[in-house]
Amino acid sequence: MSVTIKDIAKLANVSHTTVSRALNDSPLINQETKERIRQLAASLNYTPNYNAKSLVLDRSYNLGLFFSTLHTGTSAGFLYEAIKGVNDVIKDQFNLIVRGIDDYKSFEKVNRKSYDGILVMSQSSTDQSFIEYVSEREIPLVVLNRPIDNVQVMNLIPDDQSGAFRLVEYLIEQGHRRIAIIEGKENFKSTQARRDGYIEAMVRHQVPLRDDYRMHGNYDLESGYTAMTRLLELETRPTAVFCCNDDMALGAIKAITESHLSVPGDISVVGFDDHMFSGFVTPALTTVRRPIEDISREGALKLLSFIETKQMVKETIFVRTELVIRDSVKTITGGLHS
Amino acid sequence: MSVTIKDIAKLANVSHTTVSRALNDSPLINQETKERIRQLAASLNYTPNYNAKSLVLDRSYNLGLFFSTLHTGTSAGFLYEAIKGVNDVIKDQFNLIVRGIDDYKSFEKVNRKSYDGILVMSQSSTDQSFIEYVSEREIPLVVLNRPIDNVQVMNLIPDDQSGAFRLVEYLIEQGHRRIAIIEGKENFKSTQARRDGYIEAMVRHQVPLRDDYRMHGNYDLESGYTAMTRLLELETRPTAVFCCNDDMALGAIKAITESHLSVPGDISVVGFDDHMFSGFVTPALTTVRRPIEDISREGALKLLSFIETKQMVKETIFVRTELVIRDSVKTITGGLHS
């Protein structure tokens, strides 16, 4: 069927061992025979059987990039940046296998022999068992985006809390004091970190927290819309709303403009994530950039070094988030406070 | 190191063949021994070595999903929908390897032994050589999104032209006659198909085509912005602009509002693709839904059937695009024409 090193060996009147060595540039082989065999291989369109290689070398050439889910809750931009970051780093040295953890009934296919290393882009605590599974089997592992408890891993996460803190502080600096929050999906760590940043900023600047200014969302566009609708029904409306991601911010803006109010004229809105489109909506959205692509790239580099050195470093690294100021926040003049 | 069927065989006092058969549910094996061996395997945390399986069974369990590039020109939504569509279909039966064709210096790693089948999400004619390469090696292949010449393949493509036709016809029905177009990246087939649909609609309805209403873009947000800026400088501005994708439509809207004009009050804008966010911008964007997820899902199903039946069907299937009417087009009353 397809041509093997044995076929080449016959034609070149050498043993298959010699062919194998020649193609792998072994110093044992004479330069001329090496060259001769290589040309023969090229002319026969030989490609090695990687399954056989994998079997004997105990390397799969596969890298896994696993998301908590690919069905819902993973935004397009998130997936895109993650894949891009990893893809940029691994060249054509590895195959990149992209799957959702929830696609697997059993993890049988996930093992040392099938993966040289694994990146988990963790979005939810539901994938804890997967992370433990991989960790137990001593597959080189890097967990991105979500802090992991209990199990020691290399952990790269965005500093959501300080990002949210800076964002809300910025609102306060612009004179806002009635600041509402629309939160993300409940069991996501990111939800908690962003809420904590919000609370931290409010407390630090002695701005009162109000229960009716705290809304639940689930990171979907629609949930931002409905939460905002409820906020608009309040007697004393907030002057600014911190939406825990940009998608919900868009939903909120939609709700506000449908009520014949304007952003930021009547109500200021800020988001989180800095989606690609966020600079191009009207008004351009003030938000926090979450460096998913950076995290993925760094994570991939770490993983490659684990694989190469056969040694795992296990630490938690926070990657700085960044305030992106655009046009969706109004500066309130004549405030009473400092 | 890791446990193999031979280890299990020793412990169970049978030959490794029996173990292999038991785990593969061969009818040759006695029910009781089968059960006994399975429990033993489970208790030892046995997972098969897929490299060895692949070698002897001549199946890799790998499916490839290749994009023209992952670096630029591929939108996040596009990547997302494509992966989602394929991922939904293949369950945990296969690994899904996602790469950009331009990531490879040589295609050595792409061969029959490493891939049971390949989906190419083709966005540019630059990947023609890749498609030919795969086709020559008789790897089960499905090409999505872009029509392929010269080489016979299974080809699933959105009917961009009829979508653009319907969209522009809709503009004309709303009373528009000064309709500009901002085109996509030049060597992309989609650019041509959408332009053809535009021209077809204009001609069919006897609306004059004007050279100064034809702008070049490259599918990026920025290019929509700059192209629109130029359109606004014209003496007789268009009343409607057909942007060849939603990203450019956003850029165009940005340019319009910055000139203190309104959409759709002063100028109507339509896009193409129906990105997830397009319904949530202000005004909500009238556009054409390109069923990338459907195409991917269908393509994956076709591919699986090729693999199963070991028989390739080669035909071109157009997948219907769909007009999505929202709020970015103004109805012009008192037009002179029918």
Add this chain to the structure above:
DNA sequence: CACATAGCTGCACACGTTAACAACGAACTT
């Protein structure tokens, strides 16, 4: 001249799995 050495090549086995074929006892047939 015997012997060590360097440079190159081949033999034989290993990796973990599947499968064609043989083998064996029990039950059934004639």
Add this chain to the structure above:
DNA sequence: AAGTTCGTTGTTAACGTGTGCAGCTATGTG
């Protein structure tokens, strides 16, 4: 009782590649 069949298990080779060890030849060394 001998032959046949069935159900179950084992023997052995195969998939394509890499590698430890042995072997060969030519060259250099004492």
